Amino acid sequence: xxxxxxxxxxxxxxxxxxxxxxxxxxxxxxxxxxxxxxxxxxxxxxxxxxxxxxxxxxxxxxxxxxxxxxxxxxxxxxxxxxxxxxxxxxxxxxxxxxxxxxxxxxxxxxxxxxxxxxxxxxxxxxxxxxxxxxxxxxxxxxxxxxxxxxxxxxxxxxxxxxxxxxxxxxxxxxxxxxxxxxxxxxxxxxxxxxxxxxxxxxxxxxxxxxxxxxxxxxxxxxxxxxxxxxxxxxxxxxxxxxxxxxxxxxxxxxxxxxx
Amino acid sequence: xxxxxxxxxxxxxxxxxxxxxxxxxxxxxxxxxxxxxxxxxxxxxxxxxxxxxxxxxxxxxxxxxxxxxxxxxxxxxxxxxxxxxxxxxxxxxxxxxxxxxxxxxxxxxxxxxxxxxxxxxxxxxxxxxxxxxxxxxxxxxxxxxxxxxxxxxxxxxxxxxxxxxxxxxxxxxxxxxxxxxxxxxxxxxxxxxxxxxxxxxxxxxxxxxxxxxxxxxxxxxxxxxxxxxxxxxxxxxxxxxxxxxxxxxxxxxxxxxxxxxxxxxxxxxxxxxxxxxxxxxxxxxxxxxxxxxxxxxxxxxxxxxxxxxxxxxxxxxxxxxxxxxxxxxxxxxxxxxxxxxxxxxxxxxxxxxxxxxxxxxxxxxxxxxxxxxxxxxxxxxxxxxxxxxxxxxxxxxxxxxxxxxxxxxxxxxxxxxxxxxxxxxxxxxxxxxxxxxxxxxxxxxxxxxxxxxxxxxxxxxxxxxxxxxxxxxxxxxxxxxxxxxxxxxxxxxxxxxxxxxxxxxxxxxxxxxxxxxxxxxxxxxxxxxxxxxxxxxxxxxxxxxxxxxxxxxxxxxxxxxxxxxxxxxxxxxxxxxxxxxxxxxxxxxxxxxxxxx
Numbered sequence: 001x002x003x004x005x006x007x008x009x010x011x012x013x014x015x016x017x018x019x020x021x022x023x024x025x026x027x028x029x030x031x032x033x034x035x036x037x038x039x040x041x042x043x044x045x046x047x048x049x050x051x052x053x054x055x056x057x058x059x060x061x062x063x064x065x066x067x068x069x070x071x072x073x074x075x076x077x078x079x080x081x082x083x084x085x086x087x088x089x090x091x092x093x094x095x096x097x098x099x100x101x102x103x104x105x106x107x108x109x110x111x112x113x114x115x116x117x118x119x120x121x122x123x124x125x126x127x128x129x130x131x132x133x134x135x136x137x138x139x140x141x142x143x144x145x146x147x148x149x150x151x152x153x154x155x156x157x158x159x160x161x162x163x164x165x166x167x168x169x170x171x172x173x174x175x176x177x178x179x180x181x182x183x184x185x186x187x188x189x190x191x192x193x194x195x196x197x198x199x200x201x202x203x204x205x206x207x208x209x210x211x212x213x214x215x216x217x218x219x220x221x222x223x224x225x226x227x228x229x230x231x232x233x234x235x236x237x238x239x240x241x242x243x244x245x246x247x248x249x250x251x252x253x254x255x256x257x258x259x
Numbered sequence: 260x261x262x263x264x265x266x267x268x269x270x271x272x273x274x275x276x277x278x279x280x281x282x283x284x285x286x287x288x289x290x291x292x293x294x295x296x297x298x299x300x301x302x303x304x305x306x307x308x309x310x311x312x313x314x315x316x317x318x319x320x321x322x323x324x325x326x327x328x329x330x331x332x333x334x335x336x337x338x339x340x341x342x343x344x345x346x347x348x349x350x351x352x353x354x355x356x357x358x359x360x361x362x363x364x365x366x367x368x369x370x371x372x373x374x375x376x377x378x379x380x381x382x383x384x385x386x387x388x389x390x391x392x393x394x395x396x397x398x399x400x401x402x403x404x405x406x407x408x409x410x411x412x413x414x415x416x417x418x419x420x421x422x423x424x425x426x427x428x429x430x431x432x433x434x435x436x437x438x439x440x441x442x443x444x445x446x447x448x449x450x451x452x453x454x455x456x457x458x459x460x461x462x463x464x465x466x467x468x469x470x471x472x473x474x475x476x477x478x479x480x481x482x483x484x485x486x487x488x489x490x491x492x493x494x495x496x497x498x499x500x501x502x503x504x505x506x507x508x509x510x511x512x513x514x515x516x517x518x519x520x521x522x523x524x525x526x527x528x529x530x531x532x533x534x535x536x537x538x539x540x541x542x543x544x545x546x547x548x549x550x551x552x553x554x555x556x557x558x559x560x561x562x563x564x565x566x567x568x569x570x571x572x573x574x575x576x577x578x579x580x581x582x583x584x585x586x587x588x589x590x591x592x593x594x595x596x597x598x599x600x601x602x603x604x605x606x607x608x609x610x611x612x613x614x615x616x617x618x619x620x621x622x623x624x625x626x627x628x629x630x631x632x633x634x635x636x637x638x639x640x641x642x643x644x645x646x647x648x649x650x651x652x653x654x655x656x657x658x659x660x661x662x663x664x665x666x667x668x669x670x671x672x673x674x675x676x677x678x679x680x681x682x683x684x685x686x687x688x689x690x691x692x693x694x695x696x697x698x699x700x701x702x703x704x705x706x707x708x709x710x711x712x713x714x715x716x717x718x719x720x721x722x723x724x725x726x727x728x729x730x731x732x733x734x735x736x737x738x739x740x741x742x743x744x745x746x747x748x749x750x751x752x753x754x755x756x757x758x759x760x761x762x763x764x765x766x767x768x769x770x771x772x773x774x775x776x777x778x779x780x781x782x783x784x785x786x787x788x789x790x791x792x793x794x795x796x797x798x799x800x801x802x803x804x805x806x807x808x809x810x811x812x813x814x815x816x817x818x819x820x821x822x823x824x825x826x827x828x829x830x831x832x833x834x835x836x837x838x839x840x841x842x843x844x845x846x847x848x849x850x851x852x853x854x855x856x
Contacts, residue, residue: 069711099711119616119636120583139718147731154735158742179719188717256715 069099100130116222146175199251209234280368295342306360319474417541440476444505452499463624485625491550498540559603563653565594569664578673591630607647639673774834782822814846
């Protein structure tokens with residue numbers, strides 16, 4: 001009786017493992033369709049004018065899939081429809097971080113900033129680079145040029161061929177320059193410490209981390225700030241104009257979501 | 260305007276018997292009091308005049324103090340009488356000698372000269388500087404003909420620059436709290452001053468001054484502020500209140516007075532005092548407030564009330580396509596700077612403008628006088644050679660009418676930018692979307708969207724990219740090492756190192772060799788060490804030419820000979836005895852170490 005029970009138990013356990021494995025495989029196989037379903041639901045709600053529900057489906061889709069510039073753009077559009085221009089601006093900016101050449105997102109971000117009263121950003125050389133060069137391709141090209149140059153230089157030294165050595169050195173320098181451009185321009189690097197003010201009515205930058213401290217500058221809703229350090233529920237940061245100061249962490253959301 | 264006066268005192272210190280008389284300052288001006296101090300040493304009491312008649316000066320006795328000193332059980336005292344001297348006119352004055360009666364003796368001071376220059380000033384007016392715009396400040400209630408003993412120890416007053424104002428107009432005001440200098444004490448940090456129908460500027464820290472009123476010295480705490488009416492009609496400004504704690508003179512305990520009387524003196528004033536909690540209140544004031552007229556109100560009027568000027572600058576002077584230009588408008592003057600709105604842009608059809616930022620810089624604590632700078636970010640929608648103009652309207656309460664300031668467009672070169680051209684079609688900020696959206700919305704046009712990255716981490720920091728680069732780096736380093744080793748082996752140093760290694764191995768093999776091949780290996784070592792592999796003739800010559808010891812040379816030559824004998828011995832190699840083998844090995848070791856040294 002005891003043995004039978006054990007055998008039955010073992011069988012039952014084996015059967016349970018098998019069914020769990022099957023269930024896991026079935027769930028794993030259905031994950032892409034779940035993503036697609038959430039995104040499809042979000043778009044359907046958007047079309048029906050149910051923007052609040054669309055926001056939830058978009059956020060659900062983003063939680064279960066790789067980040068996508070298109071989905072962040074759609075989420076920003078939806079927030080804009082609900083009147084939350086600050087969150088719309090955040091999602092447009094996230095879309096631009098993933099794809100700096102995403103023209104509709106750039107246009108929508110400018111519109112949101114106008115609505116928020118945020119002055120337009122001065123386009124600099126980085127924006128020009130981002131418009132013309134995809135960062136990942138530049139990274140791969142830079143690395144390839146660097147190593148190609150390194151190998152050419154190595155064999156040129158062995159063969160005592162000065163011409164090839166010069167060509168290798170040029171390739172190495174070109175690769176280093178390309179990687180330096182990526183380092184300075186890729187928004188996933190340059191914006192890794194940037195955050196946006198989402199608090200209603202904005203917040204204040206103070207001289208010291210105390211409520212009654214001297215007010216240095218107003219940080220309107222939708223404005224960007226660079227986080228330099230954190231102490232308790234206070235951030236120490238720098239405004240684009242160069243002002244350094246303290247502000248509460250409440251309502252400050254990083255542009256690049258934390259891992 | 261205050262005038263700088265030049266004063267000359269011919270004899271600032273006059274000495275009489277047991278009496279000194281001096282002025283505390285040898286400079287003064289009309290209305291500015293100086294102190295005449297009369298000191299009596301060794302006297303227990305004296306009779307001094309209450310006033311000293313001098314034409315052009317008002318000299319009144321302000322107070323008396325007594326100082327006791329115990330020296331060798333002998334008590335001495337010094338009595339000081341202080342007179343306040345208030346110049347009434349400019350000119351040179353002489354304070355004449357006056358008599359002081361000490362017990363039954365009469366002493367006379369000497370004359371003191373005082374020169375005063377300056378414009379006439381009302382002698383009874385306060386010595387405080389006037390509030391800007393104050394035309395008729397109230398006199399303190401103590402000012403009058405009452406004697407010093409009858410005057411209040413403290414009082415307060417509210418000074419307003421005007422009693423008729425418009426809604427939104429800033430009225431500078433001062434709250435003054437007077438305390439008789441003979442009393443010590445403490446005052447609160449801020450007065451309590453509020454009411455309906457007006458707002459009050461935040462109080463800065465109090466200014467502490469000294470003021471003489473009718474010969475009586477007062478400590479005055481002045482709080483500067485500004486009152487802004489917010490509704491029309493008769494406005495009642497209630498009393499402002501400041502709490503204080505005063506040290507008032509008190510009576511000495513019974514018996515202590517008798518003790519001092521036994522020594523012929525009185526209890527020093529101020530030795531005993533009581534603390535009194537007091538509240539100083541100003542008198543309520545009425546202001547007649549008028550509403551801003553509707554007639555003639557400009558469309559761009561943004562609530563500015565006062566008197567202002569407008570200036571503008573632009574930077575940069577040249578802007579590339581899509582680059583914003585900052586149009587900076589500075590409104591300066593007196594009025595409600597903090598509450599006023601920005602100027603309006605005119606002729607800005609070809610520009611895209613954004614709400615301006617503002618910065619207020621006031622030169623006084625109340626924010627009444629100063630300048631406010633508005634910065635408009637603007638982007639050219641079409642190629643432009645000049646900025647928009649500026650218009651700023653305000654209400655002038657003195658003239659009682661509106662005024663408009665205009666600023667002509669400023670020259671600038673700005674090109675229309677493609678980034679701005681693809682932005683919104685309207686320059687004005689768009690209102691937020693309605694909370695109740697329309698039932699049907701246009702879904703985003705997904706077909707226009709780019710793919711973009713699918714990772715928040717840059718490719719530079721991704722594990723796959725770093726691993727691939729690490730692999731390539733290892734390969735490159737491996738090749739580098741291999742090439743370096745090969746290049747070294749082909750070099751002179753590399754060859755020498757290989758030869759040394761080979762010789763060392765040959766010596767080792769000779770030590771381990773079987774007897775049959777011992778001399779073959781030993782001779783091979785000798786030839787290799789001499790750099791003459793296989794050439795015994797050359798080796799023999801080099802041994803003979805070397806500076807080695809003769810015995811060693813002989814041993815080496817014998818090794819070569821033995822090897823030659825073995826080679827031609829037809830299958831029977833020469834086998835060395837143990838001693839001979841050891842001798843040969845010792846000679847080889849010595850040769851290895853000494854050769855070429």
